[in-house]
Amino acid sequence: xxxxxxxxxxxxxxxxxxxxxxxxxxxxxxxxxxxxxxxxxxxxxxxxxxxxxxxxxxxxxxxxxxxxxxxxxxxxxxxxxxxxxxxxxxxxxxxxxxxxxxxxxxxxxxxxxxxxxxxxxxxxxxxxxxxxxxxxxxxxxxxxxxxxxxxxxxxxxxxxxx
Numbered sequence: 459x460x461x462x463x464x465x466x467x468x469x470x471x472x473x474x475x476x477x478x479x480x481x482x483x484x485x486x487x488x489x490x491x492x493x494x495x496x497x498x499x500x501x502x503x504x505x506x507x508x509x510x511x512x513x514x515x516x517x518x519x520x521x522x523x524x525x526x527x528x529x530x531x532x533x534x535x536x537x538x539x540x541x542x543x544x545x546x547x548x549x550x551x552x553x554x555x556x557x558x559x560x561x562x563x564x565x566x567x568x569x570x571x572x573x574x575x576x577x578x579x580x581x582x583x584x585x586x587x588x589x590x591x592x593x594x595x596x597x598x599x600x601x602x603x604x605x606x607x608x609x610x611x612x613x614x615x616x617x618x619x620x
Contacts, residue, residue: 464534468549471572479526490516546590548582551618557609566618
């Protein structure tokens with residue numbers, strides 16, 4: 459299989475992918491196999507909703523396994539020990555002041571596949587994440603986002619504890 463685009467991960471993000479892959483390959487595969495066996499025991503497969511559902515679940519599981527294997531194959535783990543902890547980079551926790559709103563927000567910069575805005579994890583490729591890369595405490599920036607321009611001041615930069 460050809461190498462795809464390399465994707466940067468924090469150690470924690472990479473480990474989460476490894477853990478999910480292990481779960482899907484071992485525990486979930488076994489459960490689905492058992493579900494299929496039980497559904498087969500119900501008889502006529504042409505009118506067996508349980509069997510169809512188990513087979514659909516099996517197909518979804520195998521597709522996710524394939525996706526995770528490709529992500530892991532192309533993963534590059536960030537060497538967090540070699541990073542200047544005073545500068546915003548992947549793996550940084552950054553506290554900023556949103557100047558227009560007068561409120562503080564904390565972001566964790568992660569690789570694009572780890573992003574989860576509801577948990578404050580933003581991608582290094584998203585507008586705010588990209589603008590924060592390379593900044594230090596007391597730097598002020600303006601970020602163009604889909605609904606306008608956000609002005610912020612970096613208050614604090616630290617390493618994310620995994």
